[in-house]
Amino acid sequence: xxxxxxxxxxxxxxxxxxxxxxxxxxxxxxxxxxxxxxxxxxxxxxxxxxxxxxxxxxxxxxxxxxxxxxxxxxxxxxxxxxxxxxxxxxxxxxxxxxxxxxxxxxxxxxxxxxxxxxxxxxxxxxxxxxxxxxxxxxxxxxxxxxxxxxxxxxxxxxxxxxxxxxxxxxxxxxxxxxxxxxxxxxxxxxxxxxxxxxxxxxxxxxxxxxxxxxxxxxxxxxxxxxxxxxxxxxxxxxxxxxxxxxxxxxxxxxxxxxxxxxxxxxxxxxxxxxxxxxxxxxxx
Numbered sequence: 208x209x210x211x212x213x214x215x216x217x218x219x220x221x222x223x224x225x226x227x228x229x230x231x232x233x234x235x236x237x238x239x240x241x242x243x244x245x246x247x248x249x250x251x252x253x254x255x256x257x258x259x260x261x262x263x264x265x266x267x268x269x270x271x272x273x274x275x276x277x278x279x280x281x282x283x284x285x286x287x288x289x290x291x292x293x294x295x296x297x298x299x300x301x302x303x304x305x306x307x308x309x310x311x312x313x314x315x316x317x318x319x320x321x322x323x324x325x326x327x328x329x330x331x332x333x334x335x336x337x338x339x340x341x342x343x344x345x346x347x348x349x350x351x352x353x354x355x356x357x358x359x360x361x362x363x364x365x366x367x368x369x370x371x372x373x374x375x376x377x378x379x380x381x382x383x384x385x386x387x388x389x390x391x392x393x394x395x396x397x398x399x400x401x402x403x404x405x406x407x408x409x410x411x412x413x414x415x416x417x418x419x420x421x422x423x424x425x426x427x428x429x430x431x432x433x434x435x436x437x438x439x440x441x442x443x444x445x446x447x448x449x450x451x452x453x454x455x456x457x458x459x460x461x462x463x464x465x466x467x468x469x470x471x472x473x474x475x476x477x478x479x480x481x482x483x484x485x486x487x488x489x490x491x
Contacts, residue, residue: 289484290334295473297347300419303466305450307459311467316478322471326482328359331490332372332397339401346419348469349408355464361395370394373404383407420449420462428458
């Protein structure tokens with residue numbers, strides 16, 4: 208049995224042991240599960256590695272001083288000449304005076320709207336046609352022949368099955384390369400039909416010994432028919448010029464129509480008419 212005098216030293220030993228234990232725990236390292244805050248980390252710029260500055264691209268050169276701005280406004284638009292002037296300069300058919308010509312001029316004077324509509328349609332095609340006429344050295348009047356044939360309507364179609372600006376019938380068109388098929392009819396092609404028409408007119412001119420009136424009549428009536436009309440006149444000892452031949456009414460009016468429109472184009476004011484200038488520029 209422990210007496211009171213013996214318990215005092217034991218109590219003191221227990222207190223000393225507890226103090227030693229507490230001191231050891233205070234110096235022990237903090238484990239991962241400790242609730243104490245982490246030590247504060249202070250950034251030391253002197254301890255950081257020095258990074259090199261990125262190399263910048265070379266500076267762009269400053270713009271040079273430009274010429275002073277012209278305040279004159281936009282450039283002047285291109286002004287084309289009048290393609291009708293080119294036709295006027297190349298009118299070369301023989302001079303002729305006949306009542307049929309005067310009759311056709313009078314009809315156009317009474318129908319200025321028809322003249323205006325036809326000339327309006329010609330703006331798409333006349334520059335190209337004049338180029339082709341001039342390239343072959345032909346009279347300028349021939350560029351106006353579509354006025355007589357179709358009023359410059361490339362989709363014109365006649366009761367005799369003639370089609371296009373130049374009104375080729377199927378058989379004549381095929382002779383000059385305008386071969387039709389299910390898909391196309393080149394008689395309505397402006398480029399191809401113009402080439403064919405001018406080649407046809409040149410061959411007729413040669414056939415009728417350089418007489419343009421007879422060649423143009425044959426374009427309308429057929430070379431064989433005109434040749435037979437000439438033969439009949441010769442057998443009757445009559446003149447064989449165009450105005451002396453016995454021809455159908457359509458052909459008798461055909462050449463005078465072309466002469467009439469050419470004279471009006473030459474000087475419309477002389478006949479009390481007005482024709483708007485047609486730009487001498489390609490439409491296509």
